[in-house]
Amino acid sequence: MTSFGDYKSKASQYITFIDSEFYPDYLDEAKTIYSSVIDQFTELAYLVRSSVDLLISIADKPNPSRTQLLRVFRKYVSPDTSVEMLKVKKRIPNIIADYGHRFRKIEEVRANLASRPNPDEALMALLMEYKSRGQKGYELTEAFFLWFESNFASDYSIQGPVRAGRDIMLNEVLQEWDAKTPADILISRHDETPLIIGFARYDSDRGGAQEDDRTGGNRDKVTDILRYADRYKLPLKIFFLNDGPGLTLGSMWNDYAALENYGKGRVMVCTLKMLDERFTKDWLES
Template sequence: MTSFADYQNRASQYITFIDSQFYPDYLDEAKTIYSSVIDQFTELVYLANSSANLLIRIAETPNPSRTQLLRVFRKYVSPDTSVEMLKVKKKITNIIDDYGHRFRTIEEIRANLASRPNPDEALMAILMEYKSRGQKGYELTEAFFLWFESNFADDYSIQGPARAGRDVMLNEVLPDWETKTPADILISRHDQTPLVIGFARYDSDRGGAQEDDRTGGNRDKVSDILRYAGGYKLPLKVFFLNDGPGLTLGSMWNDYAALEKYGQGRVMVCTLKMLDERFTRDWLES
């Protein structure tokens, strides 16, 4: 069977390009989506008596508005705090205690809001980037699920979020798996014998320390899963569905080729365009 390394000289031919919107083409859509969010944020700023009180008021706002307002809050008030952190309502008091001393004052926020044009196209463009974040990954996994079901649904079952949704937690599907390990794909025989645990990622770009961290993390996953498979005498393998032009940057392609070699036939790395050639029934049952 061909290896992931064998495709490197033709890498660009095996990359799937998932389209991104061009700037400024998406500004009309951004205005439609975010004008009301910025107006609502401005209204809350003038109602609040402090930056901390502004965060409390936003936390009390029902979703989906709350998440969008938190994104604006982070830009204007507290770039130290991630939106994921701010989403947890019961932690708002702790966040204010820990980070509130670095919040911009409500007076500064009002002055900065007043200095911006209306509509604020720059902020809307930034918020639009949040909206599209992760979408390429969703499209990648959805394409794989559709491909798998059209080729293997009669003999195998597949679990996982085809787009957005809850990951497959290995501690919930593998007996005695001790840690809460998320995966994107679980392929099993119809008798529930697990065959493949998969991880999917679309890379628009990649490099530096993030690349090194990912390589080490993936190797740890492989080691843990194959050790478990050996202990329980399972034909379990690891699949990395990776795609995007970021694979061709830095050492990424070589890193994944080395990971596949490390797996000694129990690990496969594929882009969507390689599936027909490499992701076969023989490998599934090997």
């Protein structure tokens, strides 16, 4: 069978490009979504005595307003803290204790708000990036599920979040698997024998330390899953559905080719355009 590494010389022909919106085409939508959010943030900034109080005030707001306000808070007050950190209300006191000394003073926040145009198209464009984050990954997994069901539904079952949704947790689907390991795809025979554990990722861009962390973490997954399969005499394989132009950056393609080789036939790395050629019943049952 042709390996993932064999496709490198014609990589661009096998990459799936999931469309992104052009700037400034999406600004009208951004104004509709974020004008009221920025107005509300500005109003709150003038009602509180400090930036700490501003965070506490935002944390008391209901969603979805709270999450959107936290994104503005991060831009104006605390770039050190991720929105994911701030979203957990019970962690707010700890965040204030750990990072509050680095919050920008409320007087500076107000001055900066006053200096910006209204509407603030630059900030709206930044916030719009959050809205589309993850969407390409959802489209990638949805495309795979549709392809799989059209080709293999009569022989196998497939589970996982088709778009947004809860990951497959390996400790819930594999007996005696202790770690809470998330996966995107589980393919089984109809008798519930697990065959494929899959991980999906769309990379618009990737490189540097992130690239090294990704491939190193994937190698650990392969080692752990294959060790488990050998211990319990299961025909498990690992499938990496990776796509996007980020695959062609740096050493990414070579790293994934090496990962596939490391699996000695029990690991496959594929883009959507490779599926018909590589993801076959022969490999599933090999």
